[in-house]
Amino acid sequence: MREKRTATKRHKIHKAIVLCIFCLFVANFSVFAADVNPTPDLELLSRGKPVFPRLWNAYRPIPLPPIDRSNGPKVSRYIKEGKLAPSLSEFMQLVVENNLTLQAARYNYLIAQVDLLRARSGQAARGVPTSPLPAAMFAGAIGAGVGNISNVGNQGTGGTTITAQARQVFGGPRGIADPTLSINTSWDHVVAPLNSTRVSGVSTVATNSAVLQTRFQQQLPFGTSYSVSYNMQRQMTTQARILYNPAYTSWFSLDFYQPLMNGAGRAITKRFQNVAENNRRSLYLAFIGDLTAALQGAAGTYIDFLASRERQRVAERALALAETIHRSTQQRIEVGTMAPSDLITAELQVATARRDLIIAQTNTQLLEVRLKSLITKAIGPDTANIPFEPTDELADIQETPTDPVDVLVQRRPPNNPGVRRAQITLENDRIAEAYTRSALRPTFSVFGQVNAHSLGAGANPMFRQMLRYAYPEYGVVFQLSFSVKNRAAQADNLRARLEVQRQEVVVQQTLANVANNIRTAVANLTQMGPQVEAAHRAVVTSQEIADAEQVRWKLGFSTLDNVYQRELDLVRAHVAETQARANYAKAVMAHEQATGQLQENHGIVFEDALRGTLWKGPAVR
Template identity: 25%
Template structure:
C-alpha cells in the first residue's frame, strides 16, 4: 500500500509525464511573475482510445475480459473523475504550505451499473419449465436501477468538519507598498495651534511593509514609512519637513498557537489526505474493474443461455413437425400437435426474452467502456462478442483467516479510514490548544527621523528664525538619522487574553473528541464488515461451485433421460406429453448449468474484491490506470475459446 501511494505521488510531481497520457495536467505560472498568473488545467478528453476501434471487426466488437478491463482503464468516466480528485490533493498541500486552511477532497467511489444480471437473475429465472408449456414475461425490464450507478462515501469522520483550531501563521511572506498625495484645507477656530485662520497642508507619503509567519507561531513585521509635509502653519519649526521610520516588530505566542507541530498541522493533514486520495483512486479502480468483470461474466452467461434457448426452440420445432406428420398419417391425436405447438410458442418467447436481455447487457457494458457511451455510431451499432468462456476452477487453498489478513492489509478503503483517523487526531490537538489562554510576548524596535528647512514664516521666541541645528533640510538627512538610530524607540510587552468560563472552546474540544471516538468505532465496524464479507464470499464461492457441479450432473442426466424417452416414443412406448416434459427438463437443466457457472464466476470475482486482490489477479497497473493508457496490445481471440490467463 505504501508503495502504491508513493507511486501515485511520484507521478503527480512529474508534470512532463502527462504529456503522453490522458490524465489531467496542471500548469502553474512560470517566470518572475508566475506566482501572480492563474494556473491552468487541461480540458477533459472525450475521445475513446483507439483500442475500441481496433477490436471492432465487421460490425462485431470481439471482446476478451482483459480487453474489457483495458478499455475501462482508458475510457471509463468514473476513473476519469477520480483522476481530477487525485490532482486536487496537490493544491491542498500547496495551500497549507502557504498557511491556508484546507478545502478538502471528495471521498466518493462510484460503482458500475448492476446490469440485467445473468440467466439466474430476478429478470430471467427459467425457460419453459414444467409439464405445461409456459414462459415468463419480465415486468421490470425498464427498471432504471439496472443502469444507475450507486455511490459509496469512504469518509469515516462524519458530515461535520473538525474545528480549525488556533489561527495558522501566514507562511507566505507579504510585501505591501502604499503611496499617497494629499491636499487639505481646514478652517481654524483659533490661532494658537497653527497661527492661521485657514490651515493648508500638502502631504506625500510612501510606506512599505513586509510580514511573514513561521512555524513556532512567530509573526515578524518590518515597516519603512516616509512622509513629506508642507503647510502654512506659523507654529512649525520646519516647513517643509520629512519624517522617516524603520521598524521591526515580533510577536510570539507562548500558549495558544505556540509550536511548529501545531502550526504545521494542516500541512501534515494535507499530505495524509494526498495518501487518502490515492487509496480512494485505487478503490475506484477496484470498483470499476470488478464491475466490468461482473458485467462481462453476465454477458458470457447470457450468450450461453441464448444458445440454450435456441436449442430448446429447435427441439420443440422438430417435435411439432414430427407430430404434424403423425397427425396427418392418423397415428397421433390432434391435441398432441396443439401441445407441441404451444411448446414452440413458449420456447420462442423465451428466446425473444433472452435476446432482449443480451442486447440490454451489451448496451450497459459498452457504456461502461466508452467515454461517449453509445453516442458513437460505430460503438453503438457493434454487437459485443465475448471471446472468453467461464471455467470453474478448484477451490482456493488459503484459509479464511489467511484471506482476512490479506484483506485487512490490502483493502484501500480500510487504509484510507486509518489515515482519516490519524487526521482527526491531528485536528483534535489543534482544538485542545484552543483551550489555552492567548499569551503573547511582543517586541518592537523603531528608528525615527526628522529633517527639513527652517520655517520662513515661523512666529515664536525659540529658536531664532532660520536656525534649526541638526535637522538639515532634506530626505538624505532623514535617512542618515534612521541608519544611525539617532531617535530609537524600543517596546517590549505581554498580551494576555483569558476567556472567562471558556465554554466555546470546551464545547469544541468535547465535540471533536466525540467525532474522533465515533470514527474509531466506525473503523472497527469496517474491520468487522471486512471479516464478514470475506467469510461470506468464501461460503458463496463454495456454494456456487457445488451448485454448478450439481447442475452439470443434472443436465447430463436429463439429456440422457430425454434420449431414452425419445427412443421409447419412437417405439410407441411413451407419449408426446412425456417427451415435452423431458424436453422442458433438459432446457431447464441447461439454463441452470449456465446460471450456476456464471454465479460461480461472480462469486470468485466478489472474493477477489473483498480480499483486495482484484488488481493483482487481473494484472492491472495503477500507474497505467492513473495515466489512462494501457501498454498491453489487444489481440482479438476466436469466440468461445479461453484465453490463457483470462479469468472471466
C-alpha cells in the same frame, strides 16, 4: 562641462532602465507566450508555481489539460473481423481507459493536491470529497480564518506634532505562511480654516502630502509571526512657524509576535497542512476502492453477458426442437397416427419457445449496450454497429490458487484500502484533538516592536537619521487572556476526544468487516464449485431422460405432453447450470477482490489507472 556630465549620467540611467525592462520581459516571456504542454505534474499542483525567476508565475492560473472526450486507443485494437472481441482481462483494461466514473474519481485526487497547496499557504484547507475536515479543526473560531493579514498603517505619515508623548503598545499575530507585501501610495491636498493664528501664524492652512506606506509580513511554522514596515511622507504647508517646509518624515518598524501557550508549536500552526496531506493519502486509497468497484461491476456485467448468451443458445435449441416436433406432429396427423388436437399443443410449444428466445435475445442486446457503455466514453458509429463477441466463456473463469483462509485473514486486513482510510481519518481526528487540547490553555503571548523615526528637510537627512537610529522607539508586550469557566474550549476538546474514540471503534469494525468479507468470499467460492458440478450432472441426466422420452414418443409409447415436460426439465437444467457457472465466476471475482488480487490477475497497473491522461509523473501517496 557640468551640463555635459549631467547629460551623460542621465543617458546611462536611461540605458540601465531599458536594459532592466528587457531582462524582465525575457524572464517573464512565458507570460506572453502560449503554453505548449498544459499537462501539469502533481508537484506543481501541490506546491504552486515558482515565483523566481519568472515573477508573474504566481499570478497566472496553472494550466489544466482539456477534457478528453474521445475513446482511448485500445478500443480499436480489439476490433477483429468486424467484431469487438476482448477477453475478460482485456475488457477490464478498457474499463480503466475509458470509464467515465473512474475519470471523475481521478479528479478527486487532483482536488486533494490543490487542497494541500491551499493549506501550505497558511489558509484553512477546504476538505475533499469523501474526506471532510474534522469539525474540531475550527474550534473556537467564528468562520474559517487561520491567519491575520494586517494592512499598512499610517505611523510616521501624519501631520507633524508640536509635542510627543509615550503610548501604549498593542500587538497581535501577523501574516500567514505565504509572505505578504502591502504597498500604499497617495497624494492629498487639504485646506483647513483655523480659529487662532498664535501657533501657525495664519488663519488658513493649506497642506500637500505625498505618502508611501509598505509592509512585509509572514507567519513561521512554530507560530512566530513578524512584519517589517516602512512609511515615508513628503509634506508642504502654508504654516508660518514650521522648521522644515517641505518636511520629509519616515517611520521604520520591525514587529514580532510569539504565542507561548495557546497556539504555540508546529503541530498547531500546520494542522491544516497535516490534514491535507492525510487527505491526499486518503484519496489515493479511495481510488483503489473506486477502481475495484468499477472493475468488479464491469466483470459482473461481462459474466452476465456470457450467461445471457448461454441462455440464448438454450432457447434457440428449445425452439429448434419444438419446430421439429411440430413438423413430426403434422406428418403423423396426415397419416392418421395422431389426433388433430395434438397440433394445437405443438403450435403452443413453438410459440412459447419463440417468445423465450425473443426475451433472451433482448436481454443479450441490452447487456451488449451496457458493456459498450462501460468501455467507451461515448458509443459512436465505430462501436455501435459492431457486435460484441467475447473471447472468454463461463468455463474459462477459474479460481486462482491462494493461501489458506487463516493466512489471508491474518495478512490482508491491515493492507486493505478501507482499513487504511479509516486509520487516516483517525489520524485527522487526533490532529484536531491536539488542537483543541492546546485551545484549553490560556492565551499568553509576547509581542516586540522596534521602531525608528526621522524628520528632515530633504530625503538625504531623513535617510541618514533613519540609518543612525536617531529617534528610537522599542517596546515589549506580554498579553494574557483566559475564560473564567472555559466551557466552550472544554466542550470542543471533549467532543474531539469522543470523535477519536468513535473512529477507533470504526477502525476496529472495518478490520472485522474485511476479515468477514475474506471468509465469506472463500466460503462462497468453496461452495460454488460443487454447485456447478451438481448442475452439470443434472443437465446430463435431463438430456438422457429427454432423449429417451423422444425415442418412446417416436415408437408410440409416450405422449406429446410427456415429451414437452422432459424438454422443459432439460431447459431448466441448462438455465440452472448457466446460472451456477455465472455465480461461480462472480464468486471468483469477489474472491480476487477480497484478497487484493483483482488488479494483478488481470494485468492492471494501479499507477497508470490513477494517472490516466490528467497529469504527468508518478502519483504521490
